[in-house]
Amino acid sequence: MDVPLYVWILTILGILAMLAYDFLFHTRKAHVPTLKEASLWSAAYVGVAVLFGIGVLVFGGGTYGGEYFAGYIxxxxxxxxxxxxxxxxxxxxxxPREDQQKVLLFGIAFALVARTVFIFIGAALINQFxxxxxxxxxILLLTAGNMLRDDHDEDDEKQNIMVRLARRFIHTSPEYDGDKMFTHIDGKRVLTPMLLVMVAIGGTDILFALDSIPAIFGLTQSTFIVFTATAFSLLGLRQLFFVIEGLLERLIYLSYGLAAILGFIGIKLILHALHENNLPFINDGEHVKVVEISTGLSLAVIIGVLAITVIASLFSKRGRAETAISNARRHARDYLDLGYTTDLGERERIFGLLMAEGQQIRSLGPKYKALAEEDPELMSQIEEARRRHDEAGGTTTV
Incomplete structure (x- = not known):
């Protein structure tokens, strides 16, 4: 796909403008976004990405348009x-809840930089070798295998190497000072835990890029499409987090769906490699006649697998129970953590969610109620949250 320089420049400026708008207006003042605010802006970013894809479809043709949408999804x-x-x-x-937006936005900006570097390195390698x-x-086949063993256990912090490394090598103040990286204690300038968070987020972004960039190069070799599909997929991710936060753990089969997609793309890449083969120890350095997977089939498989994965997750009774238990554990901890948020309305919202999750667990029947009761720490936290809520004169019905 031959893209004029001015199109590159305009596209990059547009992406940077959207990031700058987020930094200067959305997250300047620490606050917890409402569901309406997060939903509207998330939809707006998706709309921009779709409009851009339509532009690629109109000016680049059906093949490149299909590659863009396959890559974006x-x-x-x-x-x-x-x-x-x-x-x-x-x-x-x-x-703190109020500062999570800025953490996410930093993660998105850093991810965009890291993935852009990997994109151009990958493009250069592909052109030469x-x-x-x-x-x-x-890489994708190995990643797919690893994802099948990944249960996203949020309580097993040791699984995240970046968290451990950050805490080991960076010493900070015990408490946050808003979203500041530095604070003053006894007249001395010290680092805050916010820097640890940024380091951990940035480090994981680099690890994510090692998986995501090979995946999209398996769908298209156009550097412009790889860059734009990756960039637009990251824009709006901050808002999307607050829209689907409560559903994240409910998507219990998402890792299986993504493993299937990455495995499929990995096979597609190897077939393409065989077709373009020039390694002397494979078929004497000659191209291998294999069936290559079309863009249309790739797009259909990706959409189909994701649809099946999401529907199966949402309608799974065990998935609903595990999600409610996991969310109840997180919300009980957040409610009892006085440093989590200073917004009384937000604390009331968290308690309401905690009670709703308890009701949902009970509604699923004795089997799943017993599953929650097997966790004495969770039961103790819920009772303590009720006690504090009653003492504070909360309005949410218990």
Whole structure:
């Protein structure tokens, strides 16, 4: 796809303008976005991405348009999966609710920079060495295998290497000072835990790029489409987090769906590598006649797998129970953590969610109610939350 320089410049300026708008207006004042605010802005970013894809379809043709949408959907799905890890990190570091927007926005900006670097490195390698497709395909197949073993256990902090490394090598003040990186204690300038969060988020962004960039190069070799599909999939991710936060753990089969997609793309890459083969120890350095997977089939498989995954997750009774228990555990901890938020309305909202989750667990029957009761720590936290709520004269019905 031959893209004029001015189109590149205008596209990059547009992406930077949207990021700047987020930094200067949406997150300047620390606050908890309402569901309406988050939903409207999330829809707006998706709308911009779709309009851009229509432009690619009109000016670049059906093949490139299909590649863009396949890449965008795949990267968006991987980004949603990445939100699990962001949630783990922010829970691990007890980031105040009001400051989570800025943490997410930093993560998105850093991810865009990291992935842009990997995109141009990947494009340069592909142009010089056809065997890189074998490497990318192998990376995706290994990633798919690893995802099948990943249960997104938010309580097992030790699974996140970046959290451990950040805490080991960076010493900070015991408490946050808003969203500041530095604060003053006894007249001395010290780091705050916010820096730890940023380091952990930035480090995981680099690890995510190692998976996501080979995936999209498996769908298109156009650097422009790879860059734009990746960038638009990241824009709006901050707002999307607050829209689907309560559903993240309910998507219990998402990792299986993403594993299937990455495995499919990995096979597609290896088939393409065989078709372009020039390695002397494979078929004497000659191209191998294989069936290559079309863009249309790739797009259909990606959409189909994601649809099945989401529907199966939402309608699974066990999934609903595990989600309610996991969310109840998180909301009980957040409510009891006095440093979590100073917004009384937000605390009331958290308590309401906690009670709703308890009601949902009971409504699923004795089997799943017993599953929650097997966790004495959770039961103790819920009772303590009720006690504090009653003492504070809360209005949410228990």
């Amino acid at each position: 795949t990267e968006k799905a991987l980004s949603v999966d990445n939100l699990f890890v962001f949630l783990i990190i922010m829970s691990s570091f007890r980031v 056809a065997w890189v497709f074998y490497l990318f395909g192998l």
